[in-house]
Amino acid sequence: MNAPLQLPALDEIRAHEAEMIDIRHRIHANPELAFEERATADLVADCLQRWGCEVHRGLGVTGVVGTLRAGTSTRRIGLRADMDALPIQETSGKPWASQVLGKMHACGHDGHTAMLLAAARHLAATRRFDGIVHLVFQPAEEGYGGAKRMLDDGFLELFPCEAMFGMHNGPAKPAGKFIAVPGYAMASSDTCIIRVHGNGGHGAMPQHAVDPVVAASAIVMALQTIVSRNVPPLQTGIVTVGAFHAGEAPNVIPGTAELRLTVRAFKPEVRDLLQQRITEIAQQQAAVFGARAEVDYQRRYPMLYNHPKETAFCEQVVREWLGDEGLLADEPVTGSEDFAFFLEKVPGCYVFIGNGEGEDGGCMVHNAGYDFNDRCLSTGASYWVRLAEAWLKPRG
Ligand SMILES: [Zn+2]
Ligand SMILES: [Zn+2]
Incomplete structure (x- = not known):
């Protein structure tokens, strides 16, 4: 069988792809449950620091926020990934499978973390934006409301954002395609x-x-x-x-x-x-x-509400990059997601990126055989970069 085709990505992100996939595999092999993401947070903070972000730790127990500034504008956005794993015994048989009994990254939060790290690295190196980007790595999405905990700990007072964005992988959807459902998108x-x-x-x-x-x-x-x-x-x-x-x-x-x-x-x-x-x-x-x-x-x-203006903006970012075929039409899903807590306070949009179909990323999340599709890593990271650069476009 032929190797699957490469998905679209920015060249500079592609240049570091192997290294970012390695980071994803390291996180995958060492899964940590809600509010125990200490090694993961150490790894994230270490990368962010090394690449030149200001790093703030401890919001929501193990949360990490990296901040990047460029230009003179005070416009600011938040990009969010989640870091926690699930209490499931992995059966994927992958070389990077979980080394921890009874814990695994069965929802792809290892991939979400790696995609946002890859974007952080690129944004830190290039700074082709005017304003402030907060890179939010939150704990405990799986049932424990890590997002709410970060908000309760004063996230928005410390890191005010005019808009916030999130992204989750979507198994059984074509790899690297984006879905943005306006309005109430999750239950x-x-x-x-x-x-x-x-x-x-x-x-x-x-x-x-x-x-x-x-x-x-x-x-x-x-x-x-x-x-x-x-x-x-x-x-x-x-x-x-x-x-x-x-x-x-x-x-x-x-x-x-x-x-x-x-x-x-x-x-x-x-x-x-x-x-x-x-x-x-x-x-x-x-x-x-x-x-x-x-x-x-x-x-x-709470229900996850994608604000119409920000959702249209995300769709436009994808359309200008990948054309109409980069977007998939879809319906709200009856699952839930604690990014909803952020979207109750700040406008924004939560998108899905297709994780692939069949053998290539089609296994459902929360299944013991699930794995994040590495082919999507650079594509997701490129979306983050394009979104940040478009939102904080230098004026004049
Ligand atoms: Zn999940
Ligand atoms: Zn998840």
């Missing part, structure tokens, strides 16, 4: 724990007990009506009961039952509606059976 992600308190007893004498299994079962069924009967038909909502735990023995009615839900929406008003109806249904269904439901609704990641 909010909430968790809800419902504890149903009944009154335990003998399985042969149910009349003396309040059975939480029956009450919780009724709740599960009634929850199915929220999306079909309460959410407007042209809107999207997802209510999934992923866990139902109750009891041990066949002849014992347990005292409690627990349901664990994941809840997704694309609009704030739908998110509010889902929370309200889940709470009402759980409490009132339980009451019908003489049980009591305790509802612990946890708002986790």
